[in-house]
Amino acid sequence: MSVIRIPPTLRADVGGARNVEAEGATVRDLLDDLMSRFPSLREQLVEDGDVAPFVNVYVEGEDVRTREGLETEVRPGSTVILLPAMAGG
Amino acid sequence: MATYRELLAQVKSEIDEVDAVRARELIETGDPVIVDIREQDEWDEGHIADAIHIPRGNLESRVETAAPDRSRTVLLYCAAGNRSAFAAKTLQELGYDEPLSLSGGFTDWKRNGFPVVLSAGLDASRRARYSRHLLIPEVGEAGQLKLLASKVLLIGAGGLGSPASLYLAAAGIGRLGIVDADVVDESNLQRQIVHSTERLGEPKVESAKRTIEALNPDVDVVAYQERLTSENVDRILADGWDVIVDGADNFPTRYLVNDASVWHDIPVVHGSIYRFEGQVTVLKPGDGPCYRCLFPTPPPPELAPSCAEGGVLGVLPGIVGSLQASEALKLALGIGEPLVGRLLLFDALTTEFNEVLIRRDPKCPVCGEHPTITEYVDYVEFCAGTREPA
Numbered sequence: 001m002s003v004i005r006i007p008p009t010l011r012a013d014v015g016g017a018r019n020v021e022a023e024g025a026t027v028r029d030l031l032d033d034l035m036s037r038f039p040s041l042r043e044q045l046v047e048d049g050d051v052a053p054f055v056n057v058y059v060e061g062e063d064v065r066t067r068e069g070l071e072t073e074v075r076p077g078s079t080v081i082l083l084p085a086m087a088g089g
Numbered sequence: 090m091a092t093y094r095e096l097l098a099q100v101k102s103e104i105d106e107v108d109a110v111r112a113r114e115l116i117e118t119g120d121p122v123i124v125d126i127r128e129q130d131e132w133d134e135g136h137i138a139d140a141i142h143i144p145r146g147n148l149e150s151r152v153e154t155a156a157p158d159r160s161r162t163v164l165l166y167c168a169a170g171n172r173s174a175f176a177a178k179t180l181q182e183l184g185y186d187e188p189l190s191l192s193g194g195f196t197d198w199k200r201n202g203f204p205v206v207l208s209a210g211l212d213a214s215r216r217a218r219y220s221r222h223l224l225i226p227e228v229g230e231a232g233q234l235k236l237l238a239s240k241v242l243l244i245g246a247g248g249l250g251s252p253a254s255l256y257l258a259a260a261g262i263g264r265l266g267i268v269d270a271d272v273v274d275e276s277n278l279q280r281q282i283v284h285s286t287e288r289l290g291e292p293k294v295e296s297a298k299r300t301i302e303a304l305n306p307d308v309d310v311v312a313y314q315e316r317l318t319s320e321n322v323d324r325i326l327a328d329g330w331d332v333i334v335d336g337a338d339n340f341p342t343r344y345l346v347n348d349a350s351v352w353h354d355i356p357v358v359h360g361s362i363y364r365f366e367g368q369v370t371v372l373k374p375g376d377g378p379c380y381r382c383l384f385p386t387p388p389p390p391e392l393a394p395s396c397a398e399g400g401v402l403g404v405l406p407g408i409v410g411s412l413q414a415s416e417a418l419k420l421a422l423g424i425g426e427p428l429v430g431r432l433l434l435f436d437a438l439t440t441e442f443n444e445v446l447i448r449r450d451p452k453c454p455v456c457g458e459h460p461t462i463t464e465y466v467d468y469v470e471f472c473a474g475t476r477e478p479a
Contacts, residue, residue, distance in 0.1 A: 008364050008399070009392050018439075044392060054388035058445040066448050081445065083434070085384040086361040086368055087343055088396040089249045089336040089406070 002074050004034055005081045013040045022080075027057060028070040030080060045082070056083045097171060104177040106192040109201045112164060115189075121162040124148075124155065126176050127195070129216070131168060135205040137198065142230070145172050148179060154226045159185045166191035166198070215307070219261055227424045233261060237307060239421040242266040242330040242355075244317060244346055246293040248396065248406030249336030249360045249413060251283035256414035257334075258301040262421065264309045265301065266330060269293045270316040280403035317342055319465035322349045332417045333357045336410060338395055340387040341468035347372065347380035348465060351456045356420055356427075360413040363394070365402050365438040367409035370428050370447065371416050374456065377429035382450040382457075387472045405437050 004020050014020050020038075024030035031051075035042045044052070050070065051057055057064045058081040064072040074080060091099065107115065115121055116137075123140040125132055132142050141155045145167070156163050163185055165173040173190040180188035191198065199205060211219065211230055215237075222228040222236075241262050243250045246269040257265060271293050273284045281293075288296040294312035301310050313325055317337070326349055335346050335357050343361075350357045356373040359380065372379050387393065412433070419425045434443040454462040 008366055009388075009394065053386045054384065054392065056384070056445075061443075061445045063445065063447065066446075081434075081443070083445070084388045084392050085340070085343075086363045086366070087338065087340045087387075087393060088362045088399075088401060089245050089247055089338040089360065 001076060002030060002078045002080055004030065005079065007082055007084055009084060010041065010044055010082065013044065014038045024074060026070065027051075027059065027064050027072045027074060027080070030074055031057075031070070054084055057081070058083065097174065100178045101174050101190075104174055104181065104188065104190055106170070106174070106177075106190045107164070108192050109198045109203060112166075112189075112191050112198070113201075113203055115162070115164065119162060121164040121189070122156040123164045123166070124152065124176075125167075125195075126165055126172055127167050131195075133210075135199075135207050136195070137166065138204060138206045140166075140206075145176060148176055149183070151226075152180065152183065156185070159183075160187075162187040162189060164189050164191060166194050168194045168196055170194040170197070215261075218305075218307075222260070228422060232422050232424075235423075236261045236418070236421055237263045239332070240264040240266070240328075240330050241332045241334060241417055241421070242268070242325070242328075243334045243336060244268050244342065245336035245338060246281075246283060246297040247271075247277065247336060247338055248280045248362060248401065249410040250297070250334070251281045252407050252410035253334050253336060253360075253414045253417070254283055254297055254301060255304065256411060257417060258305045258308045258310075260414075260418055261305065261307050262418075263307065264311060266311040266313060266325070266328065267294045267297050268313040268315065268317050268325060269297075270314060276397075280401065280406050282407070317345060319345060319468065322346075322465070323353075326353045326355065330355055332420050334413050334417050335359045336406075336413070338397075340393065340472040343380060344387065344471060345465065345468045348455050348462065350374060351379050358413045358416045358420070360406075360409045362401055362405050362409050363396060364400055365405060365436060367405055367435040367437075369409055369412045369416070369433045369435070370431060371420070373420075373427070373429045378447050378449045379453060379456040381455050382453045383432065383447050385450075385453075390473075402437055405435075408435060408437070 001021050004022050022030045022033040024033050125136050125140040125142045126145045143151045165176045167173040170192040177188040177190040219233045222233050239262050246267050273288045273291050273296050283297045283300045292314045294314045298310040298312050351374045354374050359370050361368050416427050419427050432445050432447050451458050
């Protein structure tokens with residue numbers, strides 16, 4: 001079980017939660033588990049079968065694009081951060 | 090009971106002295122810490138290059154910060170070599186291996202025709218204003234003079250630009266440029282503390298300029314009452330800026346600031362906010378990722394509501410904008426470890442700071458090895474059309 005941090009702009013899709021627990025050994029499994037429970041997230045997070053380019057996914061503080069992308073391993077108890085850009089100032 | 094002369098003779102017999110010629114050799118061949126223990130007015134009239142100024146009265150309390158390595162030679166001097174003899178004795182007692190007193194002092198040094206540095210000149214009023222900076226070894230007089238010679242450009246005089254501009258002005262940044270086309274609106278005042286109720290309807294850059302000038306007359310404020318665009322960005326950056334503080338409120342400006350900063354080779358202190366959460370990083374061209382490495386494409390509008398649409402806790406830009414000011418000051422001073430390659434995330438609701446690593450993308454279209462974007466694009470279109478099929 002890992003914890004996924006949900007950014008404020010996606011919280012409406014998960015019933016307002018800031019953190020959601022999900023099961024999976026890789027980022028792909030984890031996001032599949034998340035999106036199976038909150039289907040409206042799929043449109044926000046996935047593009048052409050990959051993580052949408054405007055959302056960064058960090059596992060233990062590292063961008064998965066600099067590791068193995070969706071196949072990046074997620075150890076139980078890890079925190080996964082979903083992070084879209086914010087422009088507000 | 091000993092007289093002053095007897096005490097001086099006693100102390101001089103217990104310490105090591107060097108004359109001006111030997112001291113100069115030592116400075117040229119060795120690596121001594123040079124400490125000038127005279128009073129402020131004496132120091133102002135000239136001193137030995139690279140000397141640290143610690144008035145005799147503060148020697149015990151400050152020398153360990155200035156010279157933490159007790160095995161390093163410390164060359165102490167005053168005007169004639171008497172006060173520095175007592176200072177050398179004190180350093181012996183503090184456990185320094187090799188404190189040396191310059192016999193004949195600064196007077197003899199000058200008589201030998203050796204080089205003297207004139208203090209660039211913090212006058213008494215500036216010394217008083219910046220005294221809390223002068224006490225910090227990492228800033229000191231040299232650092233304060235750097236700040237007074239620094240030029241920082243703020244993009245936006247809004248939530249982030251308000252605290253950032255106030256703290257940078259208070260710190261004595263010599264020139265602050267502010268780019269903003271808007272006027273002060275009632276809905277701004279919940280967080281934009283550089284403005285005030287009596288400024289409603291006034292251009293934000295004029296309002297900010299008045300507040301800053303009232304806070305610190307040392308600061309030269311350059312007001313650009315215009316929206317940053319592909320057409321004016323080169324003209325504004327050509328005015329010469331050491332650091333850009335990005336407090337814009339929209340994606341087109343963020344990407345424009347990024348591309349321009351890469352091409353002009355100016356570091357950007359990036360801050361952004363939404364509701365309770367903020368992001369801060371330093372985008373330093375050539376030394377870390379650019380904004381496009383971090384976020385290759387902007388999110389679609391429904392995933393990126395502005396503060397005007399989604400709201401923001403009033404104090405949040407105070408925290409994030411102050412962090413930006415802190416990073417900008419570090420860059421101007423050349424000290425510490427700026428947030429290069431690190432994205433700092435703040436959540437006010439849980440009071441948590443998190444940090445993620447961000448890396449330069451070798452395939453980045455702007456700062457990568459083979460850039461494909463080499464001139465300004467239509468940023469509004471770029472940010473509007475991200476989900477259109479190619």
